[in-house]
Amino acid sequence: MKYKDIKKIFLDFFNKKNHQIIDSASLLAKDDPSLMFTNAGMNRFKKYFLGSKNPKYVRITNIQKCLRITGKHNDISDVGRDKYHHTMFEMLGNWSFGDYFKKEAIEWAWELLTKTFKIRKSNIYVTIFSGNINENLEFDKESYKYWKNLINENQIVFFDKKHNFWEMGNTGPCGYSSEIHIDLREKKEKKKIEGKKLINKGHPLVIELWNLVFIEFFRTQNGNLEKLSKSHVDTGMGIERLCMVLQNKKSTYDTDIFISLIKEIENITGKVYGKLEEEDIAIRVLADHIRAIVFAIKDGIIPSNKKSGYIIRKLLRRTIVYYFLDLNLKKSFLYKLVKVVLSEKNNDNSKIKENFISNLIKKEELLFFKNLFKVSKKFYKIISYLKKEGKTIINGKIIFELYDTYGLPFELANLFALKNNFIIDKFSFEKEMLKQKLRSKTKKKNIYV
Numbered sequence: 001m002k003y004k005d006i007k008k009i010f011l012d013f014f015n016k017k018n019h020q021i022i023d024s025a026s027l028l029a030k031d032d033p034s035l036m037f038t039n040a041g042m043n044r045f046k047k048y049f050l051g052s053k054n055p056k057y058v059r060i061t062n063i064q065k066c067l068r069i070t071g072k073h074n075d076i077s078d079v080g081r082d083k084y085h086h087t088m089f090e091m092l093g094n095w096s097f098g099d100y101f102k103k104e105a106i107e108w109a110w111e112l113l114t115k116t117f118k119i120r121k122s123n124i125y126v127t128i129f130s131g132n133i134n135e136n137l138e139f140d141k142e143s144y145k146y147w148k149n150l151i152n153e154n155q156i157v158f159f160d161k162k163h164n165f166w167e168m169g170n171t172g173p174c175g176y177s178s179e180i181h182i183d184l185r186e187k188k189e190k191k192k193i194e195g196k197k198l199i200n201k202g203h204p205l206v207i208e209l210w211n212l213v214f215i216e217f218f219r220t221q222n223g224n225l226e227k228l229s230k231s232h233v234d235t236g237m238g239i240e241r242l243c244m245v246l247q248n249k250k251s252t253y254d255t256d257i258f259i260s261l262i263k264e265i266e267n268i269t270g271k272v273y274g275k276l277e278e279e280d281i282a283i284r285v286l287a288d289h290i291r292a293i294v295f296a297i298k299d300g301i302i303p304s305n306k307k308s309g310y311i312i313r314k315l316l317r318r319t320i321v322y323y324f325l326d327l328n329l330k331k332s333f334l335y336k337l338v339k340v341v342l343s344e345k346n347n348d349n350s351k352i353k354e355n356f357i358s359n360l361i362k363k364e365e366l367l368f369f370k371n372l373f374k375v376s377k378k379f380y381k382i383i384s385y386l387k388k389e390g391k392t393i394i395n396g397k398i399i400f401e402l403y404d405t406y407g408l409p410f411e412l413a414n415l416f417a418l419k420n421n422f423i424i425d426k427f428s429f430e431k432e433m434l435k436q437k438l439r440s441k442t443k444k445k446n447i448y449v
């Protein structure tokens, strides 16, 4: 089953259950000062949850692009290292604004997965909130009741607030969640250890597939929970993972979402995916990041020195550092991948957009590349000196100078350092940053990053 068909089947399923199909919102969280990027499908619906605005439709279904590289939900350190996390992913969702609640959300999720998509029931596990004394929250007996009617009790597992209480950020609408996990291991592996014991343990083939969130509360600035006047449903399932399941793959990068992108990376770099672990990680990072960067630019987030633009610039530079260090590629090429990323969405693509994004990325690559050569030379000089001295820690002041002069962000300097078995003294780096901020405040001018 192809990525495009899966999307359509999902939307049609909920459309038949009287959900209005709507488009994805922008990746830029325009109207929410508590967020930089859209990190969840529910961001744009906050006002409906809080009751400050009435929705046109009380049931909605959509596929929302989400970017998780800042704030409470940040997956960047897992991306590429594992085979199922992404900085940007598309979240399939169904929504109820004060309409249906747990019963329908649970029954329809089960129907879609097991009847429509025909996923084997024995591979599915569901998790339920076990309660929290400090917050005076009971265990989710309602979800338990509905799941018990559908699934073997042995496939129901209880977890605490960390896993089964969903919050968008430090404040905002929130509530209990019930997650659907899937065990994609081979029979032999399943015999050795039950899937149930591997839930939320970071096993690459026992992963969360769908999160059903039941919004009932509002987390206030002072950390209290207030009951909302109505209860709502917010569900989210990453299409990348659903494709992995339905296409019988062991990695999201092996699905038809990523396959042509990875092929193109292989063509350009001359590397072969699946040969060397370090190169594979870099290839996955590239495939993931370029997709996020292209979609972000498409939504108007232009790489710059400020706010969201700077985060995208850092993501771009991170991608460059990966191919520079791990694929040993010393010239710009990311811009050539724009075409492949956009062909995924060929219906809303135009040549002008493609050229604009591609030129912008090329310019960014060239700009950073010039500095990268100088930076890496300086860096290797520093570490060879430190090695001779028998040291393994780099003074943050030196790293600050690289950042200040060549625009090498701390996170990327850290990649350089770790690859050479060094660590950076973050404290002294931050001290320099602070000093610079104070200096620029007095001068009242922008700093170069």
Ligand code: SER
Residues within 6 Å of the ligand: 039, 040, 041, 042, 091, 093, 166, 211, 212, 213, 234, 235, 236, 237
């Ligand atoms: N809000 C939940 C999530 O982002 C479900 O959509 O995972």
